Amino acid sequence: MKSAIAVILGAWVAAGAAPAQAPVPLPPSPAWVTISTEQLRADFDTLWAVSDVHGRLEEIDELLVAAKLATREGEDLVVWNRAQPRQLVVALGDYIDGGRDSVGVVLRFDQLSEQAAAAGSRIVALLGNHEAAFLADLKTADRHLLSSAHRRRAELGLHKRPTAEELSNSEFGRFLRGLPVVAFIGSWLFAHSGYIDAKDDRSAVQGYFARLASTWSHEGPERYLAVLDPQSIVSDHNWWRRRSRRSRMKVRLAQLGLDGLVFGHDPDALGFQDVIAMDPDGWFIKVDAGMKDGGSPGMLLRCDLARLVRGTKLAMTTDGKPNCQVLTLDGKLHDLPR
Numbered sequence: 142m143k144s145a146i147a148v149i150l151g152a153w154v155a156a157g158a159a160p161a162q163a164p165v166p167l168p169p170s171p172a173w174v175t176i177s178t179e180q181l182r183a184d185f186d187t188l189w190a191v192s193d194v195h196g197r198l199e200e201i202d203e204l205l206v207a208a209k210l211a212t213r214e215g216e217d218l219v220v221w222n223r224a225q226p227r228q229l230v231v232a233l234g235d236y237i238d239g240g241r242d243s244v245g246v247v248l249r250f251d252q253l254s255e256q257a258a259a260a261g262s263r264i265v266a267l268l269g270n271h272e273a274a275f276l277a278d279l280k281t282a283d284r285h286l287l288s289s290a291h292r293r294r295a296e297l298g299l300h301k302r303p304t305a306e307e308l309s310n311s312e313f314g315r316f317l318r319g320l321p322v323v324a325f326i327g328s329w330l331f332a333h334s335g336y337i338d339a340k341d342d343r344s345a346v347q348g349y350f351a352r353l354a355s356t357w358s359h360e361g362p363e364r365y366l367a368v369l370d371p372q373s374i375v376s377d378h379n380w381w382r383r384r385s386r387r388s389r390m391k392v393r394l395a396q397l398g399l400d401g402l403v404f405g406h407d408p409d410a411l412g413f414q415d416v417i418a419m420d421p422d423g424w425f426i427k428v429d430a431g432m433k434d435g436g437s438p439g440m441l442l443r444c445d446l447a448r449l450v451r452g453t454k455l456a457m458t459t460d461g462k463p464n465c466q467v468l469t470l471d472g473k474l475h476d477l478p479r
C-alpha cells in the first residue's frame with residue numbers, strides 16, 4: 142500500500158513541481174534563430190514585430206520612425222536610431238510583392254539589421270512565402286519586382302533593366318537566402334504562417350523540426366520548394382479558422398515547451414481584418430495588418446519585456462489583459478484587440 146507521503150508527493154509532482162522540461166530541445170540550425178528568455182532579459186528591453194510589408198517602403202519607414210526605432214536622414218534615407226538600444230525587432234516575412242518598392246524594403250531591412258546590431262539592438266528577419274517563391278523559381282519575379290530592381294540598380298550595383306537572375310545574385314538575393322524560417326524567442330514561436338503540420342506527440346513535433354533543419358541544410362531551390370508546400374509553416378493559410386486546429390497547435394507548441402505563437406500571412410487571421418490582434422485564450426498573435434493591398438498603412442506589435450517575462454516563460458496576458466500593445470503611424474499605442 143502506498144504511504145500517504147508518496148501519494149502527496151505524487152500529486153505534487155503531477156501538479157508541475159517537477160523540474161520544467163527545457164524549452165525547445167532542438168539543436169542549432171540555420172533554419173531557425175533561438176533566443177532564450179534569459180538572453181532576452183539580458184540583452185533587450187522591448188520586443189517588436191512587424192509582418193507582410195509587401196513593398197510598402199514609405200509606410201514601413203514612417204512606422205519605424207514613429208516607433209523611434211529609426212530616424213530620417215533625408216527623403217529616402219532612414220537609419221537605425223542609435224539612441225534606442227536593447228530593441229529586438231522580429232520581421233515575419235513577405236517583404237516583397239504588393240507595393241511598388243519591394244527591393245527598397247528588402248534593402249532597408251538589410252541595412253537596418255546591420256546598423257541595429259552595431260548599436261546594441263537586433264533585427265531578426267524571417268522568410269515569407271513570397272521570398273520563398275522568388276528563390277524557388279526566379280521566373281515568378283513579376284514586372285513590379287523587376288521595375289523596383291531597375292530603380293534601385295545603383296544600390297544593387299546592377300545595370301539598367303536587371304534580370305531576375307542578376308537580382309538574385311545581388312545583395313537582394315544574398316539577404317533573402319540568409320533568412321531563417323522560424324524564431325524561437327523565449328517561450329514563443331515566430332513564423333510567417335506558424336502552422337506546425339505534425340502529429341501531437343513530442344517526438345512527432347521534434348521530428349517535424351528535425352526535417353525542416355535537414356531540408357535547410359541543402360542550399361538551393363529545393364529548400365524553398367519545401368516551404369511552399371501549402372501545409373508548411375511558411376505557407377499554410379487559414380489553419381487558425383478551426384477551433385480544433387487551434388487547440389492541437391497549442392498541444393504541439395507545448396511539446397516544445399512553448400506557450401505562444403506570433404504569425405503573419407493572413408490579414409484576416411483570428412477574425413480581425415487588417416489589424417494586429419490576439420486570440421481570446423492568449424496563445425496566438427497575428428501581425429499581418431494588410432499592407433499588401435493597402436488595407437492599413439501598417440502597424441507594429443510592441444511588447445515591454447518587463448511585463449512579458451515570467452521566469453523562463455513569456456506571458457501574453459496579465460489578469461486576462463494583453464501584455465503587448467499596437468503602435469500606429471501616429472506613434473500612438475493601442476490595446477491589442479482580442
Ligand SMILES: [Mn+2]
Binds near residue numbers: 333
Ligand atoms: Mn504570406
